Amino acid sequence: MEFFESIASTVWIAAILIVYVKEALNAEEQWWGFINSAFFIGLIIGSILCVKWSQFVERKRYVFIITGTLLTCVLTILFGITSFPVIALILSALIGLFGQLKNIPQQTIIQTSITKDQLATVYTSFGTISTGTFGISSLIMGVLSDYLGVRNVFVLSGILLSIVFVIAYKNRQLFMKTIYRG
Numbered sequence: 001m002e003f004f005e006s007i008a009s010t011v012w013i014a015a016i017l018i019v020y021v022k023e024a025l026n027a028e029e030q031w032w033g034f035i036n037s038a039f040f041i042g043l044i045i046g047s048i049l050c051v052k053w054s055q056f057v058e059r060k061r062y063v064f065i066i067t068g069t070l071l072t073c074v075l076t077i078l079f080g081i082t083s084f085p086v087i088a089l090i091l092s093a094l095i096g097l098f099g100q101l102k103n104i105p106q107q108t109i110i111q112t113s114i115t116k117d118q119l120a121t122v123y124t125s126f127g128t129i130s131t132g133t134f135g136i137s138s139l140i141m142g143v144l145s146d147y148l149g150v151r152n153v154f155v156l157s158g159i160l161l162s163i164v165f166v167i168a169y170k171n172r173q174l175f176m177k178t179i180y181r182g
Contacts, residue, residue, distance in 0.1 A: 002130060
């Protein structure tokens with residue numbers, strides 16, 4: 001999941017997003033900032049909701065992971081094909097919201113299913129995978145954006161997120177219960 005999410009997330013780098021704003025939305029450069037801000041507002045709202053309803057999120061974490069993955073997939077594709085800046089803004093906020101509603105329970109599962117001694121190794125491994133994949137994928141997505149068009153790389157990102165959804169759905173039993181070993 002981490003591998004495909006890292007690849008998919010590279011469409012959000014500034015170099016691709018500014019081209020999207022100019023070419024797909026035909027909007028002024030400030031929309032790049034608006035879209036980024038909307039995404040972070042979505043992240044903050046998702047965090048607040050997870051705090052406010054933490055027990056519910058904990059009991060239904062697999063639902064949040066699977067639903068969050070599916071919705072970020074669909075919303076990313078819709079983001080890529082829209083031509084309306086305000087719609088892109090709303091979609092960006094929703095991508096942030098549902099991404100956070102997925103990520104928090106997912107991180108909780110990781111933290112509670114391994115011993116404290118393993119945490120550093122696990123997070124170092126994730127960081128290595130994510131950073132390496134993100135770096136290479138940024139270059140590839142930039143090239144694909146030039147050749148296929150900026151809209152198509154967002155659709156590709158959504159397709160990659162659909163793979164994450166399939167992986168999450170097929171392995172949903174892993175998210176339903178966590179055995180704390182530490």
